[in-house]
Amino acid sequence: MLNAFYQKASIRVNATLALQEMDSLAVRALDHLTVSSVCRRCSANAKCLVSKGVYSCKCNTGFTGNGFSCMSSVCRRCNANAKCVMSKGVYSCKCNTGFTGNGFSCMSSVCRRCSANAKCLVSKGVYSCKCNTGFTGNGFSCMSSVCRRCNTNAKCVLSKGVYSCKCNTGFTGNGFSCMSSVCRRCNANAKCVESKGVYSCECNTGFTGNGLSCSACFRSLDSRSF
Structure with missing residues (x-):
């Protein structure tokens, strides 16, 4: 009789241990599932961290983002007219075709040809040069409107930002009308x-x-x- 009691007790203990083991396996499986679902979504440039049982992705040093999407800190500084390129693990910015610069500052190749007396404009993605007010020309070459009125025997001179016409040596006049001396x-x-x-x-x-x-x-x- 006593022997039968011990046998039943042993069966109950073993059943309890089995249930505990199953619970432990279930917890580990759930943890593994959690790790897989979170960490597997981490960016290639991020690491998976666990804190107080909670998993999260964190971008590596030199990268910024939410851990699922990480961009090189260099790339974030690229000009709007540049692309971020990676070579041998090093990121850099490179101006797009039709633009020149260091990648952080990119100027249209057209704009670089603008006259010092012109501004560069963009309309519907097309860049062009336009002479400033008081100047005439095609934007690449801009002449003061005053200078265009200079006599053929005069030259246009600039002094303190003001353009004027001055008769050539051997001629006298106001620059707009010059007569040989x-x-x-x-x-x-x-x-x-x-x-x-x-x-x-x-x-x-x-x-x-x-x-x-x-x-x-x-x-x-x-x-x-x-």
Whole structure:
């Protein structure tokens, strides 16, 4: 009788241990499932961590993100007109085709050709150069509107940000109208003529002289025959 009691007690103990073992296996399986479901989703540039039984993904040093998506800290600094490239484990920024720069700062190749007196504009993804107010041209070459009015015998000069026309050496005037200094000495009865870039004064018809001094010509009357 006592022997039968011990046998039943032993069966109950073994059953309890078996249940505990099954519970332990179930817990470990659940833990494994948790690890698999979280950690398997971690970015290749992240590690899986556990704290107080909770698993999470954390980006590696040099990367930022939520652990599931991790971007190189370098890449986050890339210009909008650049792409992030990786070579031999090193990330860097490279300007897109049609742009030049160091990847962090990228300028359209068109913009680099803009005149110093122009601004670069973008419309529907197309870059172009436009001369600033007060300048005219195609954007690559911009001339002050003042300079375009300069006389052919004058040059355009810039002083303290202000453009003006100045007659060339040997010419006098306001820059918009320039006269050879020689011509200013011509006699009132002479005209100024230019030949091969050389100016000189020439007396008008009916006058004689060197152009600087001109006298009226007098013709002697022919004797009349009666």
